[in-house]
Amino acid sequence: MANRDLSEALRQIPTRVSAQPSAAERVADALREQIVNGALRSGTRLTEETIGAALGFSRNTIREAFALLIAERLAAREPNRGVFVATPTAGDIRDLYATRQLIEPAALERGPGFSDEAVARLREVVEAARVCRERGDVAGVAQGNQEFHRSVVRLAGSRRVDHLMEGVLAEMRLVFHLMGDDPGFHEPYLDRNEVIIRDLEAGDRAGATAALRAYLADAEEHLLRALHHP
Amino acid sequence: MANRDLSEALRQIPTRVSAQPSAAERVADALREQIVNGALRSGTRLTEETIGAALGFSRNTIREAFALLIAERLAAREPNRGVFVATPTAGDIRDLYATRQLIEPAALERGPGFSDEAVARLREVVEAARVCRERGDVAGVAQGNQEFHRSVVRLAGSRRVDHLMEGVLAEMRLVFHLMGDDPGFHEPYLDRNEVIIRDLEAGDRAGATAALRAYLADAEEHLLRALHHP
DNA sequence: ATCGCAGGATTGTTGAACAATATGGCGTGC
DNA sequence: GCACGCCATATTGTTCAACAATCCTGCGAT
Numbered sequence: 273m274a275n276r277d278l279s280e281a282l283r284q285i286p287t288r289v290s291a292q293p294s295a296a297e298r299v300a301d302a303l304r305e306q307i308v309n310g311a312l313r314s315g316t317r318l319t320e321e322t323i324g325a326a327l328g329f330s331r332n333t334i335r336e337a338f339a340l341l342i343a344e345r346l347a348a349r350e351p352n353r354g355v356f357v358a359t360p361t362a363g364d365i366r367d368l369y370a371t372r373q374l375i376e377p378a379a380l381e382r383g384p385g386f387s388d389e390a391v392a393r394l395r396e397v398v399e400a401a402r403v404c405r406e407r408g409d410v411a412g413v414a415q416g417n418q419e420f421h422r423s424v425v426r427l428a429g430s431r432r433v434d435h436l437m438e439g440v441l442a443e444m445r446l447v448f449h450l451m452g453d454d455p456g457f458h459e460p461y462l463d464r465n466e467v468i469i470r471d472l473e474a475g476d477r478a479g480a481t482a483a484l485r486a487y488l489a490d491a492e493e494h495l496l497r498a499l500h501h502p
Numbered sequence: 503m504a505n506r507d508l509s510e511a512l513r514q515i516p517t518r519v520s521a522q523p524s525a526a527e528r529v530a531d532a533l534r535e536q537i538v539n540g541a542l543r544s545g546t547r548l549t550e551e552t553i554g555a556a557l558g559f560s561r562n563t564i565r566e567a568f569a570l571l572i573a574e575r576l577a578a579r580e581p582n583r584g585v586f587v588a589t590p591t592a593g594d595i596r597d598l599y600a601t602r603q604l605i606e607p608a609a610l611e612r613g614p615g616f617s618d619e620a621v622a623r624l625r626e627v628v629e630a631a632r633v634c635r636e637r638g639d640v641a642g643v644a645q646g647n648q649e650f651h652r653s654v655v656r657l658a659g660s661r662r663v664d665h666l667m668e669g670v671l672a673e674m675r676l677v678f679h680l681m682g683d684d685p686g687f688h689e690p691y692l693d694r695n696e697v698i699i700r701d702l703e704a705g706d707r708a709g710a711t712a713a714l715r716a717y718l719a720d721a722e723e724h725l726l727r728a729l730h731h732p
Numbered sequence: 733a734t735c736g737c738a739g740g741a742t743t744g745t746t747g748a749a750c751a752a753t754a755t756g757g758c759g760t761g762c
Numbered sequence: 763g764c765a766c767g768c769c770a771t772a773t774t775g776t777t778c779a780a781c782a783a784t785c786c787t788g789c790g791a792t
Contacts, residue, residue: 294581295745320774330746332562335775339566343573351524352753352774370614370660378608384600430600436666525776550743560777565744582743582784 295329296336302327303337307346307357308442310449314359318347344439346446360447362499368440368447369492373485375433376424380468381481383427391472394423398465405462414448414458420465424484451498461491526566529559533567537576537587538672540679544589548577574669576676590677592729598670598677599722603715605663606654610698611711613657621702624653628695635692644678644688650695654714681728691721 293301303323306312324334338355341347348358360368380386401416418441425437448457464487471480523531533553536542554564568585571577578588590598610616631646648671655667678687694717701710 321772331774332747333745336565336569339569340573343570353755354774367660367662370658371662374608374613374658374660374663375604377612378604382607383604428600428604430597430604432597432601432666432670433604436662440662551741561743562778563776583786584742 294336295333296340299323299327299329299334299337300340303341304344304346304442307341308445310445310453312357314357314446314450316357318355318357320354345443358443358446360443360450362496364443365447365492365495365499368443369488371436371440372421373488375428375437376421376488377481377485379425379428379433380484381477383429385427385429386477390423390427391469394420394472395469397423398462398469401462401465405459410455410458413462417458417461417465418444447495451495454498457494457498461487524566525559525563526570529553529557529564529567530570532557533571534574534576534672537571538675540675540683542587544587544676544680546587548585548587550584575673588673588676590673590680592726594673595677595722595725595729598673599718601666601670602651603718605658605667606651606718607711607715609655609658609663610714611707613659615657615659616707620653620657621699624650624702625699627653628692628699631692631695635689640685640688643692647688647691647695648674677725681725684728687728691717694720 303312303318312318318338320331320334320338324331327334329337338347338349342349342355346358347355349355397416397420401413401420404412404416422434422437422441426434428434451457464483468480468483468487471477471483533542533548542548548568550561550564550568554561557564559567568577568579572579572585576588577585579585627646627650631643631650634642634646652664652667652671656664658664681687694713698710698713698717701707701713
């Protein structure tokens, strides 16, 4: 029946039009915010009862929220001990950059979303970060830098890959907090984004890709060195 | 204290040495198996009470299992209506292949795990699939083909990317079941894997990558066409 | 046939309960 | 003083029961 198809279609398109997120999702949102902001530091124990009482939800709901955060790798469960804010290891950092080295250059070099307008949007993102630097807005620089890489990955044109990158960037923020948020950490990378975008504007996509690869390799080494000298 | 470091380290290494998975994970495993095997078809409703009674677990545990499957995109929640086995749409298929087009060629062309031994392992996988074809083992051919692509992605050397690919392949199986599991579907692709591996053995990594890209483009079109003529 | 409306079923969420496991303190023996 | 074993306590893992909110179904009225 045509009506069946219609209701099916309506259901597929907007998974939720304006439906409020479930309680578990709201709890997860609140916790995620605190974690990526650094308010909840790596290694912090997330006690079910404490959090439930603090946010006004039952243990079962908190538990569902934990499951979401664990799936995002922002938290880790230690059986019969509890859930903790994740503390990325050197191995985790290497894995993050192995992922980024695979995805970001590939998206930049062959992403189907590439176009003059896309390059213009990337330029805007870099400029916004530069304004933040001139204002001394350290957090803004970091955020702008993340937005640049997020936008690069978006060129791949895949929701799934975007989602993966979202998780990568969230875990990167955890890594930065773990190192104590050195204020000057992100600053030098702005100029390297500038080089990449200039290559793109000059039509040199391969050159931009090579520059991005070098960027990622240096950033990884930078972080790993910082991790061993805390 | 050194002892603190030790217990920390011991905890990091083997997340669980021999610990049995939790009840929720076991339920999720059972359901996942049924889903990717095709025993639970796309669109099937997963009622909390029914499944709980069938497997002997409480509603809360079932709910946690559902959360896992939903995170893997093998199931979808429709608020206040229930959880259903996911039914991939044409858009989902396009997204799957956008992801594969990004990841697989990149892993093959620049993955740090590439080596003569890795090529030899890929050769073995292809040969195993070929044996299945000669035996008329259709399921074996499909499985061998998946194993080939899984192995290609493994060249990237990232757990995270491997995990992404695991989800992609699981959803691919859902797509195949959705189309009715045409017995001859995977057969032609074996020869294309053969071409790829021959390029690799000849030292032509770029050629193999190009062949892989063409493979993926054709497979995507093949599937999308089949979807519109069911 | 369309609309509205009650009745029943299922989900979303809560609260309480209990076993299993981990943590920390205490005493004991060396 | 310190290593060891033991017990009290706290927390997790899981179950069960309950209730409101929402959705689906069928029936009757228009």
